[in-house]
Amino acid sequence: MLDNLSQRLSRVVKTLRGHARLTEDNIQEALREVRLALLEADVALPVVKDFIAGVKEKAVGQEVISSLTPGQALVGVVHKELTALMGGAHQGLDLAAQPPAVILMAGLQGAGKTTTTGKLGKLLRERMKKKVLAVSTDVYRPAAIAQLQTVAGQAGIEFFPSDVAQKPLDIAKAALDYARRHYFDVLLVDTAGRLAIDEIMMAEIKDLHAGIKPIETLFVVDAMLGQDAVNTARAFNEALPLTGVVLTKLDGDARGGAALSVRQVTGKPLKFAGVGEKLSGLEEFHPERMASRILGMGDILGLVEEARRGVDEEKAKAFAQKLKSGKGFDLNDFKEQIGQMRKMGGMSALMDKLPAQFAQAAGQLQGGMEEKTVGRIEGIINSMTPAERSKPELLKASRKRRIAAGAGVSVQEVNRLLNQFEQTQKMMKQFSKGGMQKMMRSMKGMLPGLR
Numbered sequence: 001m002l003d004n005l006s007q008r009l010s011r012v013v014k015t016l017r018g019h020a021r022l023t024e025d026n027i028q029e030a031l032r033e034v035r036l037a038l039l040e041a042d043v044a045l046p047v048v049k050d051f052i053a054g055v056k057e058k059a060v061g062q063e064v065i066s067s068l069t070p071g072q073a074l075v076g077v078v079h080k081e082l083t084a085l086m087g088g089a090h091q092g093l094d095l096a097a098q099p100p101a102v103i104l105m106a107g108l109q110g111a112g113k114t115t116t117t118g119k120l121g122k123l124l125r126e127r128m129k130k131k132v133l134a135v136s137t138d139v140y141r142p143a144a145i146a147q148l149q150t151v152a153g154q155a156g157i158e159f160f161p162s163d164v165a166q167k168p169l170d171i172a173k174a175a176l177d178y179a180r181r182h183y184f185d186v187l188l189v190d191t192a193g194r195l196a197i198d199e200i201m202m203a204e205i206k207d208l209h210a211g212i213k214p215i216e217t218l219f220v221v222d223a224m225l226g227q228d229a230v231n232t233a234r235a236f237n238e239a240l241p242l243t244g245v246v247l248t249k250l251d252g253d254a255r256g257g258a259a260l261s262v263r264q265v266t267g268k269p270l271k272f273a274g275v276g277e278k279l280s281g282l283e284e285f286h287p288e289r290m291a292s293r294i295l296g297m298g299d300i301l302g303l304v305e306e307a308r309r310g311v312d313e314e315k316a317k318a319f320a321q322k323l324k325s326g327k328g329f330d331l332n333d334f335k336e337q338i339g340q341m342r343k344m345g346g347m348s349a350l351m352d353k354l355p356a357q358f359a360q361a362a363g364q365l366q367g368g369m370e371e372k373t374v375g376r377i378e379g380i381i382n383s384m385t386p387a388e389r390s391k392p393e394l395l396k397a398s399r400k401r402r403i404a405a406g407a408g409v410s411v412q413e414v415n416r417l418l419n420q421f422e423q424t425q426k427m428m429k430q431f432s433k434g435g436m437q438k439m440m441r442s443m444k445g446m447l448p449g450l451r
Contacts, residue, residue, distance in 0.1 A: 024060050030074055031056060044230050044261040047085070051260075055081050079291050085260055086287035091269040094243065097215045100133070100179040100187040104212070106205055106236055107220035109141065109193030112248035116220050116274055117190045118151035119282035120246075125157055130185040135160040135175035137168035137208065138192040148190050155279050158184070168192065168204060169211045176212055189214065197232065202239045209240055218271065220246045221262065230261045237266040247285070248274035263287075329425045331389040335381045337424070338374055376409060380417050383407040392418065 031052055038048045059077040095101040103120070105113045117134055124130040134152045138144035145162055152159040160175040172189055179187040191208060194201045209217060219242050221229045236242060245262050250273045263270050270285040381389060383406035388394050395403070395418065397411075404411045 024056070027056070027059055027074060034078060038260065041260070044265065047261050047264045050264070051081060051085055054084075082260070082291035082294060083288045085264060086285075086290055087263045087269045088287055090284060090286040090288075091244070091271060092284065093216055093271065095128075095130075095186065095215065100176070100184045101216070102176065102187045102189060102212050102214040103216040103218060104189045104191065104205075104209060104214040105218055105220055106191055106240060106242075107193055108197070108222075108232055111193065111220045111222045112274060113193060113220045114138075114144065114148050114151060114190055115277075115279075116246055116248060116272075116282065117148060117188050118155040118157075119274065119279050120218075120272070121152065121157035121186075121188055122155035122279045123282055124186055125155070131183065132157040132186045132188060133160055133175065133179045133182075133184040134158070134188040134190065135171060136162055136190045137171045138190060139164045139166065139168060139171075140192050144190075144192070151279070157188075169207055172208055172212045197235045202235075206239060216243045217241060218244050218246050219266070219268070220248060223247045223250050230265050233262045233266050237268065242266060242268045244269050244271035246270075246272040246274065246282075250275050331381050331384065331392055331421060334421050334424060335378055335389075338377060376407070376413070377417055379407040380404075380409060380414055392421065 034055065035048060035052050038051065039045070043051075055074075055077055058081070059074055093103070105117050105120075107113050114136070121132045121134055124132050134148060134157055136145045136148040138148075139162075145164070149159045149161070160178055162171040162175075168191070175189070176187060189208070189212065191205055192201070217240055219233060219236050219240075221233055223229065233245065245266065245268055247262070247270060262268075270287070273283045273285045273290075275281045275283060380403060383403045384395075388399065388403075395414075400411050400414045404414050407414075
């Protein structure tokens with residue numbers, strides 16, 4: 001997501017050298033790169049113009065302090081403006097209503113409303129400890145109701161049954177009555193989508209909104225729509241009193257301009273971002289963190305939060321103590337870390353939150369760390385003896401052949417695993433020698449508030 005934008009903006013740092021002050025002349029080329037990057041990312045033209053004007057106004061005349069390069073100083077300004085463009089501060093869900101708090105999910109067909117409803121239900125249940133009920137009012141799309149029932153079951157939330165013969169408003173009112181009588185905290189109402197905006201669709205969702213009076217009306221939009229996402233958002237915003245936006249498929253191959261345009265066009269906060277197919281793939285949208293990721297600074301706070309949710313603290317402490325004591329990193333630890341990484345969304349999700357220079361190093365490991373190969377890696381390690389896991393240097397040709405036969409893989413795959421292990425071992429040595437502190441020092445002055 002936004003890879004091209006990140007690459008272009010990283011060049012900005014290199015275009016300015018040796019200047020004590022940012023002037024209109026010396027930032028001209030850098031701003032041109034920023035403009036091109038935003039346009040290529042499919043950001044709406046009016047948004048680009050306002051953004052560049054804002055950056056220019058705040059950057060020109062700014063003194064470059066000794067600890068920063070001029071490029072870094074400009075990136076600091078761009079970071080602040082990107083954060084402001086996406087809404088400034090994170091705005092979460094407003095559930096301050098007499099239960100059940102009703103959340104209406106709106107958007108076009110194919111935007112991912114039903115999956116997002118399940119993801120949101122799972123998030124509310126697990127992180128906010130809410131009792132959640134979901135209902136589908138989509139009586140048009142084949143199997144839409146059955147799909148939500150399946151997704152709700154996977155998310156661990158309750159499902160209110162409905163039928164294609166019923167009217168959407170009648171379904172929603174019956175679900176609301178059931179939720180009140182059974183003391184649910186939240187009712188999620190999944191609505192019908194269309195392939196394009198039409199009057200019938202808008203009239204129906206307006207009636208739904210008036211009938212159940214949701215405290216949150218979330219517009220679910222596919223980030224891969226680009227400019228169309230902005231036009232769709234504008235149409236829904238004019239028809240409904242939206243309270244927030246959910247951007248789906250931010251991990252796709254989209255140019256990602258919707259993330260920077262929708263907030264500006266609708267005036268509504270981006271509340272969540274959908275990443276991946278798994279029901280755990282819904283992140284709270286933090287404008288400042290997203291700006292850092294776009295500029296290649298990573299999202300360390302997001303990474304820490306993911307780690308807290310997915311990592312066993314006791315095991316993590318024991319592992320840190322082992323590294324500190326100099327006992328080294330063995331294949332048992334490697335297997336354990338892969339398992340923890342899987343809980344945090346896999347290597348690709350981890351890399352997306354790392355600063356650019358560390359993500360590049362971690363990228364060398366990515367090929368063998370995706371979900372489909374994790375089971376195979378664990379199988380290979382499980383085929384080793386305890387001594388071999390503790391001392392990988394014992395693994396000569398005959399042992400490798402035995403392990404490959406036991407795991408049902410080729411010797412080449414065993415060798416590939418050992419190469420990945422050696423690369424990870426080197427990274428762990430770096431961190432144990434203060435690599436993390438070096439990383440934080442290298443980011444000092446670029447990330448706002450970092451000291």
